[in-house]
Amino acid sequence: MKLLLEDYEVIRRWIHRNARPLDLARWKFHFENGGTPPVLEALSAYQNEDGGFGHALEADAWNPNSTPIMAATAVERLLELEFGDAEHPIVQGILKYLDSGADMEGQTWSNVVASNNDYPHAPWWHTSSDSTARSFYNPTAILAGFILKFAARDCALFERGMEISQGLADLFLKDPELEMHPLKCVATLLECIAWGDLQEQFPYASLQEAVQAQSARLIIRDAAEWSGYSCRPSAFIKSPQSPGYADLAGLVQQELDYLLDTRNPEGIWNLNWSWAGYEREFAVSENWWKAHIAIENVLLLQAFGRLAV
Incomplete structure (x- = not known):
């Protein structure tokens, strides 16, 4: 079973009608031979003077101020593009923000900042939240990785990133x-x-094995539980080349069937979470997230040969 051309066209038209400029540029980059510059231009709109990011780049928090989570979201967009220009203003801005020490507690960047509370947001981005997303790895591991990828090897920030x-x-x-x-x-x-x-600067093979083993433990095997907020195979397996795919190939194929079966009447996919508050703002964010989820799902279907386009 594949996503047929007419179904793909339904998704494409929905994206063109509803996605914010960043996600439309991402869609075009992946599926319509769009270039990198439009994605970067749209991404730059969320960057503040201090080099950090805000303004609901992560669509569940409408804080306009720079926060580590928003910076990590920007990093994920750059990694998605396989972007490598360390001199680009967006990259240099993020490095400046990280080098400033803003929103840091010791050797970690804050998961949640107090100013989140002043703007519409999901409950897990409130300072009182005890969400499982609240971990010193999130977003510190992403931001430290960004430093290792982009900072000059002879600067103090690179040394700090390596230490972290x-x-x-x-x-x-x-x-x-x-x-x-x-x-x-x-x-x-x-x-x-x-x-x-x-x-060679890390016990890399051991780290890979540990990530693979833990992800295998987290992945929910029962497809009946996938409609809720759960860890499906695609959380860690993005293509046949992903570590651990061979052991979970059957389950991955089952998830691909699940994606093809669970498109909503609009032809895309619903969110499996809500804010339980800020109803008007969530309705906007919900559409932003639907575009992101559509991009992720179509990329997954494409990677496994399930896109009949």
């Missing part, structure tokens, strides 16, 4: 039983280490 990354690696190997979001942050750190050709 090695500390996180040691802690993770001692206690690898993380929840989904923190584990994904560790996986991103490993990708950045590899992109920076820094594997």
